[in-house]
Amino acid sequence: MSEPYKRVALIGLGLIASSMFWAMRRIGTQTHVSGYARSAETRETARRIGLCDTVCETLPEVVRDADLIVLAVPVGAMGAVAKEMAPYLKPGATVTDVGSVKQTVIDAVGPHLPDTVHFVPGHPMAGTEHSGPESGFDSLFDNRWTLIVPPSGTDEEAVQRLEAYWQGLGAMTERMEIEHHDLVCAVVSHIPHLIAYTMVGVADDLSRVSDQEVIKFSAAGFRDFTRIAASDPTMWRDVFLTNKDATIEMLGRFTEELFALQRAIRTGDGEQLHAYFTRTRAIRRGIL
Ligand code: NAD
Structure with missing residues (x-):
């Protein structure tokens, strides 16, 4: 059985990272969790709501002692974060990410990491239309798939340890090839979001149907169908820019x-x- 991580670092304290923290607390692990977000306001909110055992002011500080480092920032920011934290990683540590796209993230993150750490990309197939440090909850991953997408040659023990970690958070895990992951996610997640965004955009554009009417009569399909159009614009901009081929x-x-x-x-x-x-x-x- 894989040994649990003693110290976990969460980078980017939004929906996914905060849900990971609350899920770790729910199962009562002794794991020490440190967190970092770029904005002072997010770090302040995290401290106020007790998100993470320690909220750090800098990237070197958050990763220094960590056994598992989770990149939970928008996909387009992963490469820059990896570059900045790389010199401070503990030998033997595992770096993972939760990005919705895998090939681009692997290309952006992998080259920055030293040979002394393991890189095991992942993607929890769970989310809501909410974002930010206060949007997380401990059951987000329950009975949902987390796809583990290790590039060839990844250390098997490091992969199994990450799988066991996600299962501990309530998720089911499955391994997938990188290219196949990006295609599957284009079908089941990315295109549905794009269509939801266009549904709202078209409704807003119509001159013969007012916004008030759309809001008033939205029960007939529109409300259910477009819930995900309230999702974070930065995250979704990055998803489409980084999963171009599959989404096109x-x-x-x-x-x-x-x-x-x-x-x-x-x-x-x-x-x-x-x-x-x-x-x-x-x-x-x-x-x-
Ligand atoms: P979120 O918007 O709730 O949180 C992202 C956090 O990252 C914010 O706190 C933001 O301030 C911080 N951040 C942004 N740029 C940063 C940087 N350069 N350095 C440090 N912090 C930075 O987003 P989320 O929904 O938690 O998504 C995080 C990741 O998880 C994304 O890569 C996304 O693709 C992936 N993901 C999201 C969902 C979903 O449905 N929301 C599902 C699965 C995976």
């Missing part, structure tokens, strides 16, 4: 389907619409 490929597929449905509606092809909705309903009902 998937957008192409979605556009084809939409055109096919548009044609079926225009030509009154009820049979095609019915068959399509029957097939998709069966798939959707299989998702709990």
Whole structure:
């Protein structure tokens, strides 16, 4: 059985990092958790709500003694953070991240890390539309998948130790190839967010339907469908800029389907619409 980490450092104290901290506290581990966020305001909030055992003022301070370092900043910031913290990492430590995109993060972070540490990228498939240090909660990862995406040659013991850590936080874990991860996430997470953003954008753009009407009558699909359009703009900007190929490929597929449905509606092809909705309903009902 893998040994638990004695000291964990959380970098970027937002939804994911704060949920990791509360989940560690829920299971009552003796692990010491230190945290760092770039903004003084976030660090102040973290101290006020008791997020982390120690809130550090600098990156060297937060990583210095840590056995596990978790990069929980927006994907576009990971490389710069890795570069700055690299000289201060303890030999034998494991660095992981929780970024929603893997190839770009691995390319941005990996080259900065010394050979004396293990780099085991990960991605918890759990989230809400809320962000910031006060948005976390201890059950966020319960029965949700955390994908572990080790580049080839990663130390097996370090991978197993990280898997055991995530399972301790309530998650199920699965290993995935880097490229496949980015494609799967484009389908199940990135494109749905993009479409939710456009739903709100289009509704806002219409001159014949007022914003008041959208808010007033939003129960009919719009409210459920667009919940995730309230998500953090920085995080999602970075996701699309760093998962370009997979999201563009998937957008192409979605556009084809939409055109096919548009044609079926225009030509009154009820049979095609019915068959399509029957097939998709069966798939959707299989998702709990
Ligand atoms: P968040 O916006 O709640 O928190 C991000 C934190 O990082 C903030 O406290 C911000 O101040 C801090 N930060 C930003 N740039 C920084 C920098 N350069 N140095 C130090 N701190 C910095 O975001 P989140 O939802 O917790 O997302 C964090 C990571 O987790 C992202 O990479 C995201 O892709 C990934 N993720 C998010 C979700 C989700 O649904 N929210 C799910 C899985 C993975």
